[in-house]
Amino acid sequence: MNKYSRSSQIVFFIGSSLVVMSVTLSSYGIATVTPRLLSAFDAMQHYTLTSLMASIGMLLFLPVVGKLIDTVGRRPMLIIGTIITLASSVAAGLAPNFVFFLVMRALITVGSACLTPLPSASLPYVFERKQLPTVYGIQGAFLALGAFFGSTLAGWFADNGMMWMAVAYPGILACIGSAMMFVLCPTVERKAMPSIDIGGTVLIFLIVAPIMFVSSFGSSMGWTNPYILGGFLLLIVAFIAFIQVEKRSKSPLVDLKLFKNPAFSGALACTFLLVWYQTAMRNYVPLAVQNVMGMSATVSGSVQLPRSILNVIFPTFCGLWIAKNQKDRMWKGVAIAGLIVMVGNLCMSFITPDTTLMVFLVGLGVTGIAESFKQSALTPALQATLTTENMGSGMSLNSMMGSMGSAISASVFGVVYNAVCPDASVIGDLTRAINACFMMAAATGLIVAVLAFVFMRPKKTA
Numbered sequence: 001m002n003k004y005s006r007s008s009q010i011v012f013f014i015g016s017s018l019v020v021m022s023v024t025l026s027s028y029g030i031a032t033v034t035p036r037l038l039s040a041f042d043a044m045q046h047y048t049l050t051s052l053m054a055s056i057g058m059l060l061f062l063p064v065v066g067k068l069i070d071t072v073g074r075r076p077m078l079i080i081g082t083i084i085t086l087a088s089s090v091a092a093g094l095a096p097n098f099v100f101f102l103v104m105r106a107l108i109t110v111g112s113a114c115l116t117p118l119p120s121a122s123l124p125y126v127f128e129r130k131q132l133p134t135v136y137g138i139q140g141a142f143l144a145l146g147a148f149f150g151s152t153l154a155g156w157f158a159d160n161g162m163m164w165m166a167v168a169y170p171g172i173l174a175c176i177g178s179a180m181m182f183v184l185c186p187t188v189e190r191k192a193m194p195s196i197d198i199g200g201t202v203l204i205f206l207i208v209a210p211i212m213f214v215s216s217f218g219s220s221m222g223w224t225n226p227y228i229l230g231g232f233l234l235l236i237v238a239f240i241a242f243i244q245v246e247k248r249s250k251s252p253l254v255d256l257k258l259f260k261n262p263a264f265s266g267a268l269a270c271t272f273l274l275v276w277y278q279t280a281m282r283n284y285v286p287l288a289v290q291n292v293m294g295m296s297a298t299v300s301g302s303v304q305l306p307r308s309i310l311n312v313i314f315p316t317f318c319g320l321w322i323a324k325n326q327k328d329r330m331w332k333g334v335a336i337a338g339l340i341v342m343v344g345n346l347c348m349s350f351i352t353p354d355t356t357l358m359v360f361l362v363g364l365g366v367t368g369i370a371e372s373f374k375q376s377a378l379t380p381a382l383q384a385t386l387t388t389e390n391m392g393s394g395m396s397l398n399s400m401m402g403s404m405g406s407a408i409s410a411s412v413f414g415v416v417y418n419a420v421c422p423d424a425s426v427i428g429d430l431t432r433a434i435n436a437c438f439m440m441a442a443a444t445g446l447i448v449a450v451l452a453f454v455f456m457r458p459k460k461t462a
Helices: 006-040 044-071 074-093 098-115 117-126 129-159 163-168 170-184 198-221 226-248 256-260 262-273 276-292 297-302 305-323 326-347 358-383 391-420 427-456
Strands: none
Touching: 006 044, 006 074, 006 098, 006 117, 006 129, 006 163, 006 170, 006 276, 006 297, 044 074, 044 098, 044 117, 044 198, 044 391, 074 098, 074 117, 074 163, 074 170, 098 117, 098 170, 117 129, 117 170, 117 358, 117 391, 129 163, 129 297, 129 305, 129 326, 129 358, 163 170, 198 226, 198 391, 226 256, 256 262, 262 326, 262 358, 262 391, 262 427, 276 297, 276 326, 276 358, 276 391, 276 427, 305 326, 305 358, 326 358, 326 427, 358 391, 391 427
């Protein structure tokens, strides 16, 4: 039994939801105004690199944050994450040039890395396990609101000459949510301060750096260029070395023993893949609406409205449906989410300059239902495979897989985009590239459904 009263549970839930909502606001808001910012900086050729930087801080810092949550504590990480998020958001909104904006964009994700795992690592200590599907389902509504208002408000600010506010305002919401969480943060028995896995940290960087380099310059330099081939080689060697180092480390960044559980591995794979369509949605819907269809930033943000409405309505029902039979319905919820993602992205895979806005309203709208099933099913399914001793590290690893999915998907989408679109000023090239990215996002949804059936479905006993 937990020690929290009903009122305390509500306050903590609202605070944690505002924190995750602020991260979503920032992600979608910056994606909405990025085309205009890069055009002002005369840096549209670096669009792929910019989207990569949106994930890079998360990928590098989440493993370390997971350790710090279990040792330093939740409250210090809330303070650190909030300060970094607020400061870097304001600075990015006032960026005088592309390089400064790029650095601040990376710092925003560092702040997000501190904040993102805290709600999921804390809610199991505030609510009973049987309540979690409903809790995470309702929290999905806050994420939907973040996606909608992140795009819509950012577009409105940009269209009305307040570009700095379009980037900076999510940091304010993070402060409010963090304050509500800070007062009621669960006190969990801390482990002894672990030694720093310097080798693993260095190797994480050596894995991420080649991904950035190869995806950003592979198309322009040529895939057989010695530097590009060297990047691939470094990536492979660093990954193999990382596995070996983590096996021998007394305090690994990634506990490889967790992967022995097929349900845990399957859930992580689904987490990794279910962010791919979000990467496509954040980066290429604004590009399609603004640069292909010739509409405003406000309109490109408003297409999120049906998705947001459905993601506000459906989470509670999805959570209640799953809670009635968690063992059998959690995997089904994940599989349903994957199939809906496939359908929604297929709708957006055949756009032209004459395509009506309804295509995006429908295609994005149905993904609101997918997110409702994902929020209600995936995190509780993962937590069901963990114990109190490894809950923090397991959830941080889950957040890391989501961030890795964002970084790698941005790389892969970038490769496809650059390969299919040699000249972004040619509408035909741009259109074909965007369609190819949405087609790939649809394929990831189908893979998620297969993974849920094969690995997460309870095995029948004789």
